[in-house]
Amino acid sequence: MENSKVIDRIKGEISENPVMLYMKGTAMFPQCGFSARVVQILTHLGVTFKTANVLEDAELREGVKQFSNWPTIPQLYIKGEFVGGCDIVTEMFQSGELQTMLEHHGIIKAPAA
């Protein structure tokens, strides 16, 4: 796939899917510890999310790194915005920032006060 096509594909996917995860492997069979960790966090929060397996598409793997100016996989996008890789998502999860962001976007419900 020619580069601009990959970029267009990524733009489409992150706008169509409120929570989009570019990862190595699939949610069922992650093939990298870092990707698995993000899947675990999203599943724990009860988030429905779409994944794309960069191991199946070398152009996607490079294209997404260029698109976000981020050199590694996994990459998490919420409402079209690049949130971060495994470190940042983990830090945000531990601080509760990720939950707040998801609630703010109406992706998950705030816990009953």
Added chain:
Amino acid sequence: MAMSAADIEALIKTALPDARVTVEDLAGDGDHYAATVISERFRGLSRVRQHQMVYGALQGRMGDTLHALALQTSVPD
């Protein structure tokens, strides 16, 4: 060609001279590290921007020569 902890520290300090950097070798294979970087230059920046600055300092080695770098960035208290 793997990298040493000292290589990583030197590269980060070249780009962020004021930074206090600690680098820990997680697996002993020169490929999996954890680093903490504390720099005044991070003030007001999002985590993503802070990490991008550190990746920039590594001049493209991140994700290539260096497979994994668990990164924690912060500003001095």
